[in-house]
Amino acid sequence: MGLFRYKITNRNGRLFLFYLTLSLTLDLMSRVIGQTTYNNLITFNVLSLIEILTFSIYYFNNIKTKRFVSILASIGIGYPLIEIALINTDNVVSFQSYSKVLVAFLIIIMSFYYILYQIKREQKIANQNLAFVIIAYFSLELIFLLPLNFLINYNSPFVLYIWFFRLSVNIFFYSYLIRFIWRNGKVQKQSYFGL
């Protein structure tokens, strides 16, 4: 949808299009890595990096006081990089990454800041629904992926339900982003008379 409407999609739409494309690529790569090395846990950290980069750029473009976003983005980019360098992904039993948790937390803070910033300074919150969807999605991500070690190692149908629920949340979030990209294209495509 995004590729089809790429020319008429605005900056935010294009950003989310790259995010979805990178996420899809990472998903495919994780399958290949999983098949070849039997361990694709490193992709959690890479996904964290993609997420923090995407949403930092999004809020950087939409908030006038950029310093706060820059500080959060620096922390969000630095921590997964340190974890990639230090963590031992080969030892599945002791693997516990907090990159996703921290990144989700930072994105939630950025969203809070954005909403409060918009309420205080503007009449209407731009992309209000998107900001609340981001908060909801990353709050769930934070809670789901906090006990990552438990989810990887504990062998129970209960864990499967959690993964399934997370999958549903992901599908909902990605669908929302696709709709956002599509609507952005739709809004910008105006008739000759501006209708």
Next chain:
Amino acid sequence: MEEWQSAKTIILWIIIAVVFFLLLLSFIVLLVRTIFKKIVKTKLAESKAKLEHQQNLLEITIKTQEKERKRIASDLHDDLIGKLTVIKLQQELKSDPNVESIDLISESINTARRISHDLSPPLLEYTSLPDLIKEIFDPWKTKVRIAYFFDIRKKDNDYSSSFKIQLVRIIQELITNIDKHAKANEIMVHFRQSDNYTSIKITDNGIGYNPISQQKGLGLKNIETRVHYLKGIYRTKSEVGKGTSSLFLFKTNLK
């Protein structure tokens, strides 16, 4: 032992989860507070704009009213009185003047002049407020006893014509009310002019009224509108059988 089975990890997860929920809760509280503040601010701005609009409307209405009164007064004075005077002269110059007609014409000229002066007091700019007040009350001396108490602490006469004319209208309205309803035989006028404030209190010994049960008439509403226009304060006190007293307070320097 797997990582998740360690007590240290579980405690850390619980702490992170609790901190996160507290943060979420704080944000919701902050968000609600900010939204309420914004709503209050918007409402306040709206009412301020509404008030400003009403004030502008009031100002325009009063100014238009005064302009129209001035025009009518001018027409009466320059046109009608002029013509009546010519008729009177013609009658007087006749070999056999009709005295009755001449008297009637003179009376008509006086009435027209009085109406004209009521509509637009002459030399308003050059007349001091105490003199203006006396001018309004003096014609009523035949009907009621009037006592003046002037306390002038500020000698300069720097009131704007607009202020003076509005005060004249207020006093005229009050006198009309006293004449129509109060059945008073004594009126006391207290006027005080100081550096900061100008006050006028008009008290009568009439039959009074109950301000709670009695609805405000057009006259009182007009007085309130004019006081509001002058950004002043107006208080009235009345009791059945004990007369009525009206107090007006305005900021002095209005020019």
